[in-house]
Amino acid sequence: MGPLEGSNSTLTMEKTALDEKLPQGWHAKDFVTPGHDLSGSRSVMMDSTKILGVQVVLIAAYSLIILLGFIGNSLVIYIIVKYKTMRTVTNFFIANLALADLMVDTLCLPFTLVYTLLDEWKFGAVLCHLVPYAQALSVHVSILTLTVIALDRYRCIVFHLDSRISKRLSFTIIAVMWLAAAVLAGPLAIFREYRYEEIPSINLKMAVCSEKWPSGNNRDATIYSLSMLLLQYVLPLAIICYAYTRIWFKLKNHVSPTSRNESQCRRRKTTKMLVMVVVVFAVCWLPFHIFQLAIDLDLVLIFHEYKLLYTVFHVVAMCSTFVNPLLYGWMNKNYRNGFLMFFRCQNKHMSEFLPTQMLLHRTGPGVTNV
Structure with a gap:
């Protein structure tokens, strides 16, 4: 239970007074949002996250996401690094996506859960700056990676161009993505x-971690958050949707009888898997972004269960960090066999599990189907 909870009315009144004094949402994990602050609302909201049953559900949900995300994304990276036949450009981008999700599962979610339950930041000043920055960084890297994958396949399939992305160039692109993401996420580490906060009447001092923008009001926060909504969600998804729509029509309408072979089939399956990854990302993050937009427009006051809604939408968004490995295992035979081989703990070569013809076909120089 949170440190402000008590059995007497005095403590309850003090908590209400503190809630009115602090920017509303200071205890609602404003540090976990990629580009938004929760300050601005002044009304006292209900807090069902203090109900024992709700806390048990939240602990179970976050723990499951952390566990599945850690195992699944670690396995994806392990398989790509360990087996030479899996070291393709597309798989390097997939490993980069897994690394970003793994960072959220290990560096963000445990702190998010504790802060949600305790209503107090217990982890010091350094992590106060680091945790929101790490989550924003990982989300930017994820969407940039999905965009690069879509554009690369668009070049190869729609225009029949041999991709010039070599493995070395793919590492350069990945480094540039991390650098760009670091710059975009920077304000969340700086302006914090x-x-x-002290409550003299009950001799209580509480640690608070919140955004602090130069203007001293919500103007800078709103400008930044709306900019990130555009750059982090709307614009990339528009580009990705356009690319995969063109790819889909190309594969559907421009297939000659002589090209109906295994290579064409693999392209379809791989594209379908990558589209599903994008759909999962978009669907998981949509409720959270809508709620953040409501915060920016000061519409959040209509929600009485403000903190619970915020937490639920955050849980849904975080589901995207563990679903991808499940999609790979379900829709791609190479990953599925790699997962099975790992869990069977058999010391066999990858070629014994993955058909050679599926491993060696290329769509162009430097790009191999996953």
Whole structure:
């Protein structure tokens, strides 16, 4: 239970007074949002996250996401690194996506859960700046990676161009993505404040981690958050949707009888898998972004269960960090066999599990189907 909870009415009134004093949402994990602050609302909201049953559900949900995300994404990276036949350009991008998700599962979600339950930042000033930055960084890397994959396949399939992306160039692209993401996420590490709020009447001092923008009001936060909504969600998904729509029509309408072979079939299956990854990302993050937009427009006051709604939408968004490995195992035979081989703990070569013809076909120089 949170440190402000008590059995007497005095403590309850003090908590209400503190909630009115602090920017609303200070305890609602504003540090976990990629581009938004939760300050601005002044009304006292209900907090069902203090109900024992709700806390048990939240602990179970976050723990399951962390466990599945850690195991699944670690396995994806392990398979790509260990087996030479899996070291393709597309798979390097998939490994980059898994690394970003793994960072969220290990560096963000445990702190998010504790802060949600305790209503107090217990992890010091350094992590106050690091945790929101890490999550924003990983989300930017994820969407940039999905965009690069879509554009590369668009070049190869729609225009029949041999991709010039070599393995070395793919590493350069990945480095540039991380650098760009680091710059975009930077304000969340810089404009942040770790402070203590005191309640003299009950001799209580609470640690608070919240955004602090130069303007001293919500203007800068709103500008930044809306900019990130555009750059982090709307614009990339528009580009990705356009690319995969063109790819789909190309594969559907421009297939000659002589090209109806295994290579064409693999392209379809791989494209379908990658589209599903994008759909999962978009669907999981949509409720969270809509809620954040409501915060920016000051519409959040209509929600009485403000903190619970925020937490539920955050849980849904975080589901995207563990679903991808499940999609790979379900829709791609190479990954499925790799997962099975790992869990069977058999010391066999990859070629014994993955058909040679599926491993060696290329769509162009430097690009191999996953």
